[in-house]
Amino acid sequence: MSCLFCRIVAGEVPATVVHETKTTLAFRDIQPKAPVHVLLIPREHVPNAVDLDGDQLGGLFAAAREVAAGEGVAESGYRLLFNTGPDSGQEVFHAHLHLLGGERLSRL
Structure with a gap:
């Protein structure tokens, strides 16, 4: 398995998990862009946010x-953000939702 986030789900790569359900996993970003920077992922491999189904999206937002x-x-x-595709800055091609907060964030 070469997907970093799939390896985190499988327990092969350590992560600081802050929340988990049957279908989602949330862990701290190792290169945080804000005092609170958590990545939320579906446990199932989905390459991009646009490939998530309604149940997966609902699970991530819950x-x-x-x-x-x-x-x-x-x-x-707080800010919720998906990056989709290389031009967006997506580095790991497993859909993930960034949750950023803990300070006043810059305007987009």
């Missing part, structure tokens, strides 16, 4: 709500 509360950013606000 997990994001839980992570935001657990990380203490639910009230102050």
Whole structure:
């Protein structure tokens, strides 16, 4: 298995897991862009966000709500972001949702 995130799901690569369900896994980004930077992934390999089905998207967003509360950013606000494809900056081709917060973020 060559996908880094699939290897994290399988327990072959260590990660600081902050939340998990039967269908999702959330862990801290190793190169954080904000004080809170968590990646949320489907346990099943899906290459890009646009390939996720409704249940997978719903699971990721439900997990994001839980992570935001657990990380203490639910009230102050946070950003949810998908990168899709090489030109977006996507580096790992396993769909993943970035949750960023813990400070005032720059405008997009």
